[in-house]
Amino acid sequence: MSGVISKNPSRLLLPVIYLAFVSIGLPDGTFGIAWPRMHLDLGVPVELAGSMLILVTLLSAGSSLASGWFLRRFGTGPVVLASCMLTALAQVIVARSLGLGWLIAAAIPLGIGAGAVDAGLNGYVARHYSGRHMNWLHASWGVGATAGPIIITGLINSPYGWRGGYALIAGMQGFLAVLFLFSLKWWEQPDAVPGEGSESGEIRFGTATAGSAAGWMSSAAFGLYVAAETTLGLWAGSVLVVSRGMPQSAAGWSVAAYFGSITVGRIVLGLVVDRFGNRRVIQAGLALAAMGSVLFIVATNGVLAFVALGLCGLGLAPVYPGLMHETPRRFTVDATPVVIGRQAAAAYLGSAILSPGVGALARFTSLEIAGWVVLVAVIGLMLLIRLLDRATERR
Numbered sequence: 001m002s003g004v005i006s007k008n009p010s011r012l013l014l015p016v017i018y019l020a021f022v023s024i025g026l027p028d029g030t031f032g033i034a035w036p037r038m039h040l041d042l043g044v045p046v047e048l049a050g051s052m053l054i055l056v057t058l059l060s061a062g063s064s065l066a067s068g069w070f071l072r073r074f075g076t077g078p079v080v081l082a083s084c085m086l087t088a089l090a091q092v093i094v095a096r097s098l099g100l101g102w103l104i105a106a107a108i109p110l111g112i113g114a115g116a117v118d119a120g121l122n123g124y125v126a127r128h129y130s131g132r133h134m135n136w137l138h139a140s141w142g143v144g145a146t147a148g149p150i151i152i153t154g155l156i157n158s159p160y161g162w163r164g165g166y167a168l169i170a171g172m173q174g175f176l177a178v179l180f181l182f183s184l185k186w187w188e189q190p191d192a193v194p195g196e197g198s199e200s201g202e203i204r205f206g207t208a209t210a211g212s213a214a215g216w217m218s219s220a221a222f223g224l225y226v227a228a229e230t231t232l233g234l235w236a237g238s239v240l241v242v243s244r245g246m247p248q249s250a251a252g253w254s255v256a257a258y259f260g261s262i263t264v265g266r267i268v269l270g271l272v273v274d275r276f277g278n279r280r281v282i283q284a285g286l287a288l289a290a291m292g293s294v295l296f297i298v299a300t301n302g303v304l305a306f307v308a309l310g311l312c313g314l315g316l317a318p319v320y321p322g323l324m325h326e327t328p329r330r331f332t333v334d335a336t337p338v339v340i341g342r343q344a345a346a347a348y349l350g351s352a353i354l355s356p357g358v359g360a361l362a363r364f365t366s367l368e369i370a371g372w373v374v375l376v377a378v379i380g381l382m383l384l385i386r387l388l389d390r391a392t393e394r395r
Contacts, residue, residue, distance in 0.1 A: 013186040021137045023176045025144025026169050030152045034162040044100050057352040059111025064344035067119035068337035076124045077187030081180040086113030091170035095163045119344040122324045134325040135270040142263030205328050210335040214391040221384050222343040223350030225319050228377035230351040231358050235370035243367040250302030258309035265317025278322040286382045289315025293375040330392035
């Protein structure tokens with residue numbers, strides 16, 4: 001299949017997509033903040049949180065894998081609209097929940113909706129917008145991921161409680177669904193081959209197929225990246241406080257530096273990525289992340305930990321958006337939706353496997369294993385992406 005994108009994507013659509021990425025991030029992190037109070041109110045065991053997160057993750061992975069078919073069958077706009085409505089419905093169910101059955105019922109639309117909208121939006125932006133916008137859009141996710149816990153924290157001790165927080169998030173996503181409904185015509189954009197930019201009106205698709213070695217390497221790269229990112233975010237605080245005896249405040253600021261530098265890094269990278277290219281920026285970022293990981297392993301005080309995790313965040317910032325934006329430039333137009341669906345599914349599975357795995361390893365060794373696992377993952381990711389780049393070089 002070949003051709004050329006015949007018109008620029010609607011300028012009116014870009015702010016809607018930015019808001020959509022904020023919306024994707026809103027539910028992330030809220031569950032962990034609300035759960036200590038929620039499980040008491042609902043009368044369910046505290047350890048049930050792990051099972052619920054695994055259920056949502058598996059449903060999201062399955063939805064991402066199936067997203068290619070849905071996108072071809074219905075188009076990006078309708079799929080994004082339906083996904084947003086499903087995630088809004090999930091928040092409503094949580095806000096009204098009376099027990100375990102309600103939580104399971106909420107997990108179904110949340111997982112299905114999150115996986116589909118993630119793959120759908122990433123694929124659309126990768127095909128129609130520059131690397132600048134891909135980085136800024138993932139920074140928008142960081143805004144949502146920060147705002148969600150703030151909303152829950154602000155309301156949990158109020159008369160509205162955690163239910164009010166989830167109801168507010170549901171209302172925000174419902175508002176976004178209305179925006180999607182009225183913007184459906186803006187999504188009507190044909191895909192095609194050759195060219196090199198996005199907003200310029202052309203994009204050059206690659207030649208690799210979904211079933212090629214490159215197709216599977218690309219999925220593995222996403223799984224390994226998200227595994228490293230989530231593992232460091234989950235365990236860094238425990239390593240600093242429990243294993244190294246640092247004050248809670250020092251650990252808190254260090255972890256905040258990690259997440260903050262990912263978001264800030266993506267905002268800054270949006271200004272330069274189109275000049276240097278995704279591939280160079282990704283490799284430079286991973287080298288910086290490897291340096292930060294080594295410094296984290298040896299950090300003995302709060303200042304070193306703050307710097308180490310800040311470097312890790314800055315280094316990891318370009319990897320996910322850069323890899324996603326490169327996907328259409330590596331694969332054929334028909335393979336791109338399939339590969340993006342696999343990548344999103346691998347990302348969910350990576351976060352679900354490695355982070356708990358580090359916890360299991362720590363029982364037999366120590367929490368210090370987390371830093372070493374992240375370092376090995378980052379180095380492995382550097383090598384894997386180099387192989388992927390060579391397999392998809394332009395000729």
